[in-house]
Amino acid sequence: MTYTNDNESFILEIESIPAAAATFPLAKAMLDATRRIESALVQKLNCMYFVARQISLPTVDWMLKTEDKA
Numbered sequence: 807m808t809y810t811n812d813n814e815s816f817i818l819e820i821e822s823i824p825a826a827a828a829t830f831p832l833a834k835a836m837l838d839a840t841r842r843i844e845s846a847l848v849q850k851l852n853c854m855y856f857v858a859r860q861i862s863l864p865t866v867d868w869m870l871k872t873e874d875k876a
Contacts, residue, residue, distance in 0.1 A: 824832055
């Protein structure tokens with residue numbers, strides 16, 4: 807089994823088929839790792855969304871106040 811990382815994606819290449827007894831634990835381990843990666847990505851996206859929202863809200867409020875004064 808090899809692991810390649812080109813900083814944008816990852817490739818997991820299985821060079822030989824494992825024994826049947828090892829297939830299900832391997833598939834479960836891969837699924838668990840994928841779920842952890844997905845969870846981390848969702849958390850990062852949520853954090854980025856709320857940070858961007860906190861930054862943009864004062865700007866919108868300032869623009870609305872400026873329009874009211876004009």
